[in-house]
Amino acid sequence: MHHTSHTIAVLVENEFGVLARVAGLFSGRGFNIESLTVAPTNEEGLSRMTIVTRGDENVLEQITKQLNKLVDVIKVIDFSDGSAIEREMAIIKVTAEEDSRAEVLRIVDIFRAKIIDVTPKSYTIEATGAPAKIDAILELLRPLGLKELVRTGAVAIGRGPKGWKG
Amino acid sequence: MKMNGARILLESLKREGVDLVFGYPGGTVINLYDELMNVRDIRHILPRHEQGGTHAADGYARATGKVGVAIATSGPGATNTVTGIATAYMDSIPMVIISGQVPIPLIGNDAFQEVDMIGITRPITKHSFLIRNPKDIPAIVRKAFYIARSGRPGPVLIDFPKDVQIAQAEFKWPEQVDIRGYKPNLEGHPRQVEKAIQMMLAARRPVIYVGGGVILANAAADLTALARRLQFPVTTTLMGLGSFPENDPLALKMLGMHGAYAANMAMTNSDLILAVGARFDDRVTGKIATFAPHAKIIHVDVDPTSIRKNVRVDLPIVGDLQDVLAKMLVELDSQADGLAELLKNLTAWHEDISGWKEKHPIAYKQSTSVIKPQYVIQKLRELSNDDAIMATDVGQHQMWVAQFFGFQQPRTLLTSGGLGTMGFGLPSAMGAQAAFPKRQVLCVCGDGGVQMNIQELATMVQNRLPVKIAILNNNFLGMVRQWQELFFDKRYSQTCLELPIDFVKLAEAYGAKGLRTDKPAEVEQVVKAALAHNGPVVMEFKIAREEKVLPMVPAGASLNEMVLNA
Ligand SMILES: Cc1ncc(C[n+]2csc(CCOP(=O)(O)OP(=O)(O)O)c2C)c(N)n1
Ligand SMILES: [Mg+2]
Numbered sequence: 234m235h236h237t238s239h240t241i242a243v244l245v246e247n248e249f250g251v252l253a254r255v256a257g258l259f260s261g262r263g264f265n266i267e268s269l270t271v272a273p274t275n276e277e278g279l280s281r282m283t284i285v286t287r288g289d290e291n292v293l294e295q296i297t298k299q300l301n302k303l304v305d306v307i308k309v310i311d312f313s314d315g316s317a318i319e320r321e322m323a324i325i326k327v328t329a330e331e332d333s334r335a336e337v338l339r340i341v342d343i344f345r346a347k348i349i350d351v352t353p354k355s356y357t358i359e360a361t362g363a364p365a366k367i368d369a370i371l372e373l374l375r376p377l378g379l380k381e382l383v384r385t386g387a388v389a390i391g392r393g394p395k396g397w398k399g
Numbered sequence: 400m401k402m403n404g405a406r407i408l409l410e411s412l413k414r415e416g417v418d419l420v421f422g423y424p425g426g427t428v429i430n431l432y433d434e435l436m437n438v439r440d441i442r443h444i445l446p447r448h449e450q451g452g453t454h455a456a457d458g459y460a461r462a463t464g465k466v467g468v469a470i471a472t473s474g475p476g477a478t479n480t481v482t483g484i485a486t487a488y489m490d491s492i493p494m495v496i497i498s499g500q501v502p503i504p505l506i507g508n509d510a511f512q513e514v515d516m517i518g519i520t521r522p523i524t525k526h527s528f529l530i531r532n533p534k535d536i537p538a539i540v541r542k543a544f545y546i547a548r549s550g551r552p553g554p555v556l557i558d559f560p561k562d563v564q565i566a567q568a569e570f571k572w573p574e575q576v577d578i579r580g581y582k583p584n585l586e587g588h589p590r591q592v593e594k595a596i597q598m599m600l601a602a603r604r605p606v607i608y609v610g611g612g613v614i615l616a617n618a619a620a621d622l623t624a625l626a627r628r629l630q631f632p633v634t635t636t637l638m639g640l641g642s643f644p645e646n647d648p649l650a651l652k653m654l655g656m657h658g659a660y661a662a663n664m665a666m667t668n669s670d671l672i673l674a675v676g677a678r679f680d681d682r683v684t685g686k687i688a689t690f691a692p693h694a695k696i697i698h699v700d701v702d703p704t705s706i707r708k709n710v711r712v713d714l715p716i717v718g719d720l721q722d723v724l725a726k727m728l729v730e731l732d733s734q735a736d737g738l739a740e741l742l743k744n745l746t747a748w749h750e751d752i753s754g755w756k757e758k759h760p761i762a763y764k765q766s767t768s769v770i771k772p773q774y775v776i777q778k779l780r781e782l783s784n785d786d787a788i789m790a791t792d793v794g795q796h797q798m799w800v801a802q803f804f805g806f807q808q809p810r811t812l813l814t815s816g817g818l819g820t821m822g823f824g825l826p827s828a829m830g831a832q833a834a835f836p837k838r839q840v841l842c843v844c845g846d847g848g849v850q851m852n853i854q855e856l857a858t859m860v861q862n863r864l865p866v867k868i869a870i871l872n873n874n875f876l877g878m879v880r881q882w883q884e885l886f887f888d889k890r891y892s893q894t895c896l897e898l899p900i901d902f903v904k905l906a907e908a909y910g911a912k913g914l915r916t917d918k919p920a921e922v923e924q925v926v927k928a929a930l931a932h933n934g935p936v937v938m939e940f941k942i943a944r945e946e947k948v949l950p951m952v953p954a955g956a957s958l959n960e961m962v963l964n965a
Contacts, residue, residue, distance in 0.1 A: 246580060249529060250517060261522045291707065298704040304526040304546060307580040 238267065239293055240317060240389045242310040243282040243300055244397065247273055251305045255282065258303065264288065264296050268386030279307070283388045285364075310397060317389040322361045324349070325371070328378030329356040337377060344370045355380060404533035405434035405564040408497070411540035413440055414572050417468050419459065419833060420444070421452035425472020426512060427499030430564040444833060444862055447854035449476050451826040453483025454852065457492050458827030459834045461813045462788055464617060466493045466547050467830065473499040473561075474512030478519065482820060484554050485523040489817025490638060491615055493552035495543050496520075502562035503531060516558050525553030526581075530560065533568035538576075545576045550583025551702040552615055583701060587718030592726045595673070595697045595714055600737040602671035604693075604748045605631045608654070611638025611816065612676015612700060613720055619643070619809040621724035622675060628731055628738070630745055632752055634662040636677055638816040641806040651752070652761065655683040656952050657798045660759035663950075663958040665752055666691050674698045676720050679709040680817075689957040699723050759950070759963055761802045770919050772796060772871045772942045775926075776803040779841055779869060782926050787839035788813065788831045790866075792824030792848035795877040798948040800843050822851025825868060829855055832864040839867070839930065846872040847896060856909035859935040867929045869938045870902055873946070881947050885962070906937035917941035 245251045252271060259266050267285040274281045286296060300309045329337045337356050341348060350357035360370050364387050419442045424432045435443060446452035449471045456467030471480050477498040487494045501510040517527045526546050528539045543555040613622050619642040626633045626649055633643045634651040645652055654662035672694045684690040698712040699720060706715045716723055731738060763773040776799050789804055790813040791797040797814060806812055813831060815823040828842035849870050859866055880894040903913030912932050914925050929936040950961040
């Protein structure tokens with residue numbers, strides 16, 4: 234069994250309680266959620282969720298079928314085949330004192346991140362990119378002293394000229 | 400024309416063809432009830448407990464195929480419906496439950512009798528609505544009924560705040576219902592149907608495995624026609640009983656934990672299973688790893704999530720069962736040669752099956768000194784009409800009904816299969832009787848479960864609903880006792896009910912007729928007397944206390960590892 238990460242986009246009615254229905258489905262059926270983001274789209278009344286989940290093929294098939302079964306779900310797009318561009322943002326507060334200040338700046342530069350707040354003892358960094366890139370910058374910053382981290386979770390969109398309606 | 404929200408809701412129910420509702424008043428539905436006095440055409444039955452009302456609406460839905468409607472006030476009234484909603488959800492029964500709610504400005508404030516009913520019922524409803532504006536009521540009611548009865552049916556909750564019942568709006572009935580996120584897939588794919596036919600014609604040891612979906616889809620006639628055309632043996636789940644006549648030579652009867660030996664052997668040895676409206680529940684498959692090891696599986700269901708949930712499937716067909724079965728019958732018309740060949744190939748299989756049926760038929764040891772429960776069920780069948788409706792509670796008696804009643808017609812068995820709810824039998828029988836005042840409605844209960852909604856005897860008497868209730872009294876929570884006997888060294892922890900109840904007096908206290916016997920020779924005359932009486936009757940049969948339901952596949956064992964006599 235392959236327990237790999239899958240990214241799913243879910244277009245939902247922007248209705249009272251939709252998030253609870255989706256979250257309840259995952260918890261009630263023992264499906265796992267690595268990250269979930271939701272926000273309104275360009276279309277009136279429509280929100281889009283991006284869910285990153287983990288499970289084998291059968292679990293993933295059940296997840297997409299069960300999501301489709303929810304009345305408020307309009308479309309489920311399964312990006313497991315790597316057909317999506319994924320982006321995530323992280324805001325990272327790191328210790329930056331004396332000699333480590335230059336090192337932090339170097340890492341920020343390499344990853345094309347931004348410093349968004351500065352104190353004599355810390356930098357706060359905004360980093361955007363594929364989730365793997367965020368993991369990589371964190372890897373390098375961790376030894377320097379991570380004070381606080383907040384990640385948005387991935388958002389995803391299909392590659393190519395077509396929108397979700399085809 | 401402007402009207403208040405309460406009236407708009409009632410007018411909307413009328414548009415949906417609702418002629419009967421079961422409900423219980425209270426503070427947050429008092430406006431709705433006040434308006435009900437102004438509306439003719441909707442009959443209202445007042446149960447004695449909201450759980451009873453909800454099961455009654457469920458029984459009404461199971462017997463008629465229409466959407467059952469229940470009403471409860473907010474808070475405790477609403478929470479009393481929860482078991483009824485879960486029962487309906489597990490068996491895919493179309494229902495609409497209307498719960499009162501505190502006025503919108505108070506929601507979230509822990510107001511008097513406020514509960515988050517939408518939250519509580521989220522995992523046990525197909526969908527739910529909170530009405531925020533009286534002008535939305537017609538569209539919400541329309542959607543609720545459409546969702547409840549279409550695709551795989553299920554209960555839908557409408558939470559109805561008190562201030563919205565009072566507020567005025569224009570009543571405008573929407574001619575169309577269109578929900579962009581809800582489009583059940585009803586048409587079976589023709590290519591898949593063709594493939595299925597090819598697999599069926601190539602089978603040597605086929606079985607049709609039928610679940611409650613066939614009854615819900617009103618597809619029993621098509622199913623029966625298909626089985627007879629192909630000469631495929633048919634086994635049904637508990638929920639599928641009635642979808643195929645059990646006196647047909649092709650009938651294998653019920654399968655699974657307390658299923659017939661022949662049915663379980665046929666499944667285990669089959670090379671092709673055509674599953675129709677069934678969901679491979681653990682009570683049916685036994686140990687999954689050894690389930691039907693040689694079989695290719697064709698799975699037909701309207702709900703794609705049922706497919707490949709528990710077992711591997713070789714050919715899935717998603718669609719309305721009537722549509723798919725009808726397409727199969729049409730496809731067979733052009734397969735005369737294949738069909739003739741098939742029938743020749745099935746001879747050996749039919750012989751195997753006859754052998755199993757003869758070796759271990761569903762049977763029991765008769766007694767002249769003590770009443771055997773199975774005998775009571777046989778007498779009920781023998782003395783009642785063919786179209787009699789049989790409701791059961793949950794326990795040993797339920798399995799004896801399933802094994803011995805011999806169901807011939809769809810929608811004649813009302814039983815809680817998925818949730819296994821004790822207390823379901825009596826009120827669901829009441830709901831069916833309200834729908835069909837002229838038909839015989841029987842109800843078989845245990846002495847334990849009957850006390851979980853016994854208060855509805857009052858409702859039956861008051862509304863002249865002449866249900867005939869047979870209590871199989873073993874003075875035990877028999878089904879649990881049986882497990883304790885077989886798997887827990889006869890340690891009968893809390894399963895002896897000890898205090899004997901005088902059910903005859905109890906019936907009489909409610910104004911019903913009470914009859915009792917402990918003698919096998921009197922069973923027939925008690926049943927006859929009950930059927931002849933024109934009001935509700937409680938028959939108390941004191942039965943062999945330690946009788947077991949057999950055969951039995953112990954939980955976790957393979958289907959062919961049945962305990963036949965213990
Ligand atoms: C509401 C509820 N509580 C508990 C159970 C567990 N249970 C299943 S069968 C059973 C015994 C039922 O006893 P009785 O009604 O006397 O029927 P019998 O098995 O004796 O025929 C129990 C306790 C249940 N199914 N439902
Ligand atoms: Mg009992």
